């Protein structure tokens with residue numbers, strides 16, 4: 360079953376009906392009024408501005424492919440829902456490939472209806488629907504770190520906010536022979552997704568970028584140029600003239616009167632583009648501070664500065680994952696070491712519950728089976744929660760650290776070290792966008 364065809368989850372629909380609430384999908388192809396209302400409720404939920412006609416036009420074109428779900432209260436007049444959620448299936452980059460993933464976004468519950476279990480019903484419905492569509496992983500970016508652990512999500516990839524004192528550091532990286540030039544925002548809008556797409560597959564933790572997410576990333580929507588007057592865009596082309604990278608930035612006065620260049624996004628499909636775009640930004644005249652958010656925790660630019668202390672790096676949780684089907688999820692990625700491990704996974708919501716034998720061959724491919732009997736004596740053995748599994752899944756967390764934190768239990772000697780060695784990703788996972 361495709362994610363767009365899946366019906367509304369009956370368990371949550373029944374639960375919500377007890378409060379005279381209706382769980383339903385918005386027909387984005389035919390019901391413009393309801394979609395516009397739904398989106399304005401999302402904006403209100405995140406304290407954003409109301410949409411105008413141009414926004415609705417853009418959002419309908421760029422966002423209609425998603426499952427647009429709302430909750431309506433029979434006691435409320437009009438078409439505004441009291442809760443919203445937007446979901447779609449997307450490939451998530453994992454070491455060695457991608458895994459189909461249920462992306463969850465735009466979760467809001469109106470302040471008039473908060474803490475009545477509406478969000479719980481929405482999220483659990485999405486997990487059940489993803490399972491029914493055979494999508495083994497769910498993903499989200501969280502407004503607050505305290506909400507989603509109870510649903511089995513864990514912070515699987517951290518990102519960094521990097522702040523560079525540009526007067527202290529000069530460029531110490533390579534000098535590519537291609538060219539950096541300014542481009543208009545509509546060119547940036549067109550070129551970005553293809554570059555991002557090439558870059559995405561090199562980084563575990565990234566999801567596919569469509570127009571809607573790209574527009575949010577660069578803070579620009581076609582037809583809304585007036586809102587983006589201060590955004591500048593650049594492009595790097597290689598010696599043969601092919602576009603290899605793009606970046607967008609704003610320069611403004613920071614709190615201490617220093618001109619600050621804030622990078623909205625830098626996408627580089629090659630190391631040359633990466634170096635050329637960072638160098639351009641680092642050498643902007645008059646600018647004293649360069650800041651870039653949603654960067655990797657292992658960003659090469661830190662090793663391209665003459666003074667490493669010129670950069671402050673602040674890491675934080677960003678990509679949250681939830682394992683729905685451990686067999687499909689674990690078989691979708693590759694591993695850094697051959698191992699034979701039994702994982703006893705405890706999951707209060709039962710999606711990932713069970714004993715699994717993970718066998719990784721010399722080529723790093725896994726075969727995973729569900730065990731109903733005792734763990735084989737010749738395999739390493741561990742016990743962990745569904746959240747621990749999600750946290751280590753793309754290589755963004757250390758199993759050793761989770762073991763020392765009292766979360767992963769080692770049932771045979773050395774099993775944690777084997778788990779760590781196998782799950783390690785040479786490229787630090789990251790997610791360079793919000794969704």
Ligand SMILES: CC(=O)SCCNC(=O)CCNC(=O)[C@H](O)C(C)(C)COP(=O)(O)OP(=O)(O)OC[C@H]1O[C@@H](n2cnc3c(N)ncnc32)[C@H](O)[C@@H]1OP(=O)(O)O
Nearest residue numbers: 464465466467468473474475476477478479499501502505
């Ligand atoms: C993926 C995303 O879209 S992230 C964006 C999340 N949305 C926002 O931050 C927008 C503003 N906030 C909201 O719209 C709402 O407060 C929501 C969506 C966070 C919560 O909606 P509610 O319907 O009030 O949540 P609900 O009543 O279902 O609570 C479910 C559980 O989460 C807990 N919870 C709800 N909100 C929060 C919170 N902000 N922080 C910590 N725990 C929370 C509840 O205590 C409850 O816990 P329990 O069931 O384990 O006892």
